[in-house]
Amino acid sequence: xxxxxxxxxxxxxxxxxxxxxxxxxxxxxxxxxxxxxxxxxxxxxxxxxxxxxxxxxxxxxxxxxxxxxxxxxxxxxxxxxxxxxxxxxxxxxxxxxxxxxxxxxxxxxxxxxxxxxxxxxxxxxxxxxxxxxxxxxxxxxxxxxxxxxxxxxxxxxxxxxxxxxxxxxxxxxxxxxxxxxxxxxxxxxxxxxxxxxxxxxxxxxxxxxxxxxxxxxxxxxxxxxxxxxxxxxxxxxxxxxxxxxxxxxxxxxxxxxxxxxxxxxxxxxxxxxxxxxxxxxxxxxxxxxxxxxxxxxxxxxxxxxxxxxxxxxxxxxxxxxxxxxxxxxxxxxxxxxxxxxxxxxxxxxxxxxxxxxxxxxxxxxxxxxxxxxxxxxxxxxxxxxxxxxxxxxxxxxxxxxxxxxxxxxxxxxxxxxxxxxxxxxxxxxxxxxxxxxxxxxxxxxxxxxxxxxxxxxxxxxxxxxxxxxx
Amino acid sequence: xxxxxxxxxxxxxxxxxxxxxxxxxxxxxxxxxxxxxxxxxxxxxxxxxxxxxxxxxxxxxxxxxxxxxxxxxxxxxxxxxxxxxxxxxxxxxxxxxxxxxxxxxxxxxxxxxxxxxxxxxxxxxxxxxxxxxxxxxxxxxxxxxxxxxxxxxxxxxxxxxxxxxxxxxxxxxxxxxxxxxxxxxxxxxxxxxxxxxxxxxxxxxxxxxxxxxxxxxxxxxxxxxxxxxxxxxxxxxxxxxxxxxxxxxxxxxxxxxxxxxxxxxxxxxxxxxxxxxxxxxxxxxxxxxxxxxxxxxxxxxxxxxxxxxxxxxxxxxxxxxxxxxxxxxxxxxxxxxxxxxxxxxxxxxxxxxxxxxxxxxxxxxxxxxxxxxxxxxxxxxxxxxxxxxxxxxxxxxxxxxxxxxxxxxxxxxxxxxxxxxxxxxxxxxxxxxxxxxxxxxxxxxxxxxxxxxxxxxxxxxxxxxxxxxx
Numbered sequence: 001x002x003x004x005x006x007x008x009x010x011x012x013x014x015x016x017x018x019x020x021x022x023x024x025x026x027x028x029x030x031x032x033x034x035x036x037x038x039x040x041x042x043x044x045x046x047x048x049x050x051x052x053x054x055x056x057x058x059x060x061x062x063x064x065x066x067x068x069x070x071x072x073x074x075x076x077x078x079x080x081x082x083x084x085x086x087x088x089x090x091x092x093x094x095x096x097x098x099x100x101x102x103x104x105x106x107x108x109x110x111x112x113x114x115x116x117x118x119x120x121x122x123x124x125x126x127x128x129x130x131x132x133x134x135x136x137x138x139x140x141x142x143x144x145x146x147x148x149x150x151x152x153x154x155x156x157x158x159x160x161x162x163x164x165x166x167x168x169x170x171x172x173x174x175x176x177x178x179x180x181x182x183x184x185x186x187x188x189x190x191x192x193x194x195x196x197x198x199x200x201x202x203x204x205x206x207x208x209x210x211x212x213x214x215x216x217x218x219x220x221x222x223x224x225x226x227x228x229x230x231x232x233x234x235x236x237x238x239x240x241x242x243x244x245x246x247x248x249x250x251x252x253x254x255x256x257x258x259x260x261x262x263x264x265x266x267x268x269x270x271x272x273x274x275x276x277x278x279x280x281x282x283x284x285x286x287x288x289x290x291x292x293x294x295x296x297x298x299x300x301x302x303x304x305x306x307x308x309x310x311x312x313x314x315x316x317x318x319x320x321x322x323x324x325x326x327x328x329x330x331x332x333x334x335x336x337x338x339x340x341x342x343x344x345x346x347x348x349x350x351x352x353x354x355x356x357x358x359x360x361x362x363x364x365x366x367x368x369x370x371x372x373x374x375x376x377x378x379x380x381x382x383x384x385x386x387x388x389x390x391x392x393x394x395x396x397x398x399x400x401x402x403x404x405x406x407x408x409x410x411x412x413x414x415x416x417x418x419x420x421x422x423x424x425x426x427x428x429x430x431x432x433x434x435x436x437x438x439x440x441x442x443x444x445x446x447x448x449x450x451x452x453x454x455x456x457x458x459x460x461x462x463x464x465x466x467x468x469x470x
Numbered sequence: 471x472x473x474x475x476x477x478x479x480x481x482x483x484x485x486x487x488x489x490x491x492x493x494x495x496x497x498x499x500x501x502x503x504x505x506x507x508x509x510x511x512x513x514x515x516x517x518x519x520x521x522x523x524x525x526x527x528x529x530x531x532x533x534x535x536x537x538x539x540x541x542x543x544x545x546x547x548x549x550x551x552x553x554x555x556x557x558x559x560x561x562x563x564x565x566x567x568x569x570x571x572x573x574x575x576x577x578x579x580x581x582x583x584x585x586x587x588x589x590x591x592x593x594x595x596x597x598x599x600x601x602x603x604x605x606x607x608x609x610x611x612x613x614x615x616x617x618x619x620x621x622x623x624x625x626x627x628x629x630x631x632x633x634x635x636x637x638x639x640x641x642x643x644x645x646x647x648x649x650x651x652x653x654x655x656x657x658x659x660x661x662x663x664x665x666x667x668x669x670x671x672x673x674x675x676x677x678x679x680x681x682x683x684x685x686x687x688x689x690x691x692x693x694x695x696x697x698x699x700x701x702x703x704x705x706x707x708x709x710x711x712x713x714x715x716x717x718x719x720x721x722x723x724x725x726x727x728x729x730x731x732x733x734x735x736x737x738x739x740x741x742x743x744x745x746x747x748x749x750x751x752x753x754x755x756x757x758x759x760x761x762x763x764x765x766x767x768x769x770x771x772x773x774x775x776x777x778x779x780x781x782x783x784x785x786x787x788x789x790x791x792x793x794x795x796x797x798x799x800x801x802x803x804x805x806x807x808x809x810x811x812x813x814x815x816x817x818x819x820x821x822x823x824x825x826x827x828x829x830x831x832x833x834x835x836x837x838x839x840x841x842x843x844x845x846x847x848x849x850x851x852x853x854x855x856x857x858x859x860x861x862x863x864x865x866x867x868x869x870x871x872x873x874x875x876x877x878x879x880x881x882x883x884x885x886x887x888x889x890x891x892x893x894x895x896x897x898x899x900x901x902x903x904x905x906x907x908x909x910x911x912x913x914x915x916x917x918x919x920x921x922x923x924x925x926x927x928x929x930x931x932x933x934x935x936x937x938x939x940x
Binding site for chain 1 (some may be wrong): 495505506507525566567569573576636637663678679681684688689690692693694695696697698699700701703704706707709710711713714715717721753754757758759760761762763765770771773774777778782783784785787788789791792793794795796797798799802803804805807809829832833834842843852860877878879880903906907908909910911915937
């Protein structure tokens with residue numbers, strides 16, 4: 001029973017897909033890497049591109065400076081008689097670094113289309129899946145609605161930040177400072193994945209992130225490993241000892257108190273997840289793995305959706321170049337992170353990790369730590385009218401029942417929007433497990449882009465029909 | 471009771487020290503880094519510089535190609551009536567890489583003089599101590615003798631290679647192929663250190679070296695550490711586990727059979743070493759350390775001179791740049807080495823290490839190894855007339871009794887000269903513990919250079935007097 005204007009908007013989106021893709025490619029070509037100061041001007045360019053784009057879509061759009069990269073804020077015209085549900089759409093224009101560049105098939109900011117061996121058509125480039133392809137599905141849905149109706153089904157405010165990949169320290173202060181302007185009935189975020197290539201999902205669980213950098217120093221300078229080897233303390237060896245002992249041989253973190261506050265999901269939830277993912281190969285096989293490496297007793301999906309974990313993200317020390325060098329280095333470094341679940345205390349975890357390392361250090365070793373963020377896991381409340389309405393809209397588009405799913409990843413804005421604006425979020429995304437986010441040759445399925453636009457067209461109409469909360 | 475020609479040669483060396491230094495600086499300015507292909511032409515330039523230098527010293531000198539960097543071979547004119555003892559002087563013109571370049575006070579190949587806080591005058595630059603400053607002490611001694619006598623006290627053949635810092639794979643084959651031309655009564659090597667800043671030493675013990683590169687791979691590509699963290703195997707974690715368990719908490723290597731064939735020196739030797747080095751601070755304090763990190767029951771000097779050891783020389787994996795990146799890397803790498811002592815089997819050690827790593831690997835991890843050399847420790851025989859003659863010459867120069875000492879380092883030519891040419895070696899060097907070989911701001915004491923030249927002048931005269939072996 002499709003509303004004729006809905007049908008028209010969907011038809012419009014289908015008919016202008018090439019132009020939508022061209023607009024996405026323009027945004028993809030801007031190397032907006034927020035973690036690298038050399039690309040600060042590119043981040044500003046991306047913000048300006050979005051401001052101009054939103055303006056053509058009929059928004060009152062502006063670029064707002066922050067101590068870091070700017071925010072883009074856009075408002076849909078509305079007066080006090082406007083009864084439409086009000087949504088805040090959030091996305092981020094910044095992208096991950098591209099290293100190692102040698103592993104990309106083509107330059108990371110030169111997007112192109114390609115057909116995979118299984119026949120899927122994809123768009124390749126940094127930011128295609130995270131987050132530019134995704135956020136453009138929403139903007140293109142707005143374009144389609146504006147084109148056939150002149151007016152969006154829901155009242156839309158747009159917030160696009162530029163530091164999600166590099167800690168996002170300026171987001172919470174910005175939300176608080178602009179709360180009146182940004183508050184809405186519900187937040188919409190397009191930065192997550194589908195349950196599988198056929199099954200749309202709304203993400204209702206996220207993990208948090210505690211990031212740490214650790215540096216161990218022994219001798220005052222690099223030493224000759226013959227003249228000093230055995231007598232001089234080796235910081236790489238100490239680092240290996242500290243990191244290797246954070247988890248035991250069964251994938252469990254050994255830090256005291258680490259699992260305090262962690263609850264196992266109820267059996268109904270675990271059963272629902274088992275129906276979605278009957279075995280570990282769904283997650284692991286596409287990346288060349290076969291055995292879930294986390295705690296015994298939990299499936300691979302459970303290990304990433306509802307169990308906290310420890311990862312070593314990078315390690316460095318001594319001679320790393322070609323050939324060999326008989327050096328006994330003065331220092332060694334690692335970057336590590338803990339993924340947290342609801343109920344854990346990120347600061348206590350950081351303290352326990354630092355205590356663990358310090359306790360292992362012998363004489364002649366000093367350690368310094370640097371913090372890279374601290375958040376706990378988040379569970380989105382599943383009550384209210386918007387979630388079921390959105391699920392139905394997705395089901396209508398994909399012709400497969402949409403499901404609620406978890407995620408191993410962290411999206412800080414969800415907790416921050418709740419803290420600063422008192423709002424819940426709907427995380428509706430069209431990413432796939434093999435998108436290679438954060439890796440070389442990142443891609444986004446053309447089907448995700450096209451049906452993602454159509455999905456948002458439907459979701460906006462469905463939210464407009466949902467009972468607006470009192 | 472100094473021979474008048476000896477006195478003249480010493481005086482000549484003193485009077486032309488500035489010119490000697492200028493010649494050394496020319497050689498130092500050539501960036502002859504053998505491990506890096508980009509410097510292959512510089513290595514050839516250094517060889518040619520030495521050929522020309524040796525020619526001006528009256529040698530018949532030539533540059534000999536090898537599959538790698540060339541050798542320099544020079545012969546002193548001699549006929550069948552020549553009764554002088556025949557020495558083969560060995561040195562190497564290649565130097566270590568200079569990373570990290572940011573830690574050098576001045577460019578590594580722009581040598582300069584400097585006065586240290588304790589008043590010592592030093593020459594700073596890559597290769598000053600290892601090995602250019604050292605080999606030039608011998609060449610300048612030849613120059614002084616040639617200048618005052620027209621003839622050297624001993625018959626000299628010179629062999630200077632260009633790959634000592636990068637495995638020296640071409641040396642043994644070259645020695646074997648040119649055995650007739652290179653065989654002499656004794657080899658002289660200037661690539662070791664003094665017992666301390668006042669006490670000259672002749673090195674009679676060396677450790678060997680077994681170098682390994684190890685790469686562990688898990689997933690087919692780098693993964694997002696949120697989406698996969700906990701479920702996906704982390705190669706850095708596996709590498710840390712493998713490396714941290716090679717030694718136990720008491721500094722002892724845990725590999726089965728590692729200590730087979732290792733003998734503890736007799737009490738007389740250990741007592742002599744204790745007299746030279748009454749406590750560990752002599753070795754450790756100048757580099758900011760205080761506690762010997764090797765096996766309990768052995769002093770720091772013993773740990774480096776007569777105990778085998780394991781070092782991690784480099785480690786690399788994941789994101790190592792500025793800031794943070796939530797990556798779960800696909801692979802990780804380390805470069806390690808074992809220092810061996812006489813009696814050990816380097817191939818067995820390599821096999822035991824590889825078996826240790828393989829045994830620790832769980833599912834979803836593959837490992838590859840690359841070998842970077844394998845040698846065992848070497849004990850130079852202390853019989854024959856040349857060693858006492860050389861010790862006396864050093865005592866005469868430094869006015870302190872010269873001693874025999876060990877070394878933690880490896881100098882492959884000593885074992886190879888014995889294997890290919892049936893010759894023993896005298897390792898007479900003037901390096902100091904704080905020379906920072908293999909590190910930024912490598913230096914060589916001006917006193918070592920000046921008195922090193924004088925020492926060789928004396929040693930050559932002393933060897934000429936020693937009874938020539940039958």
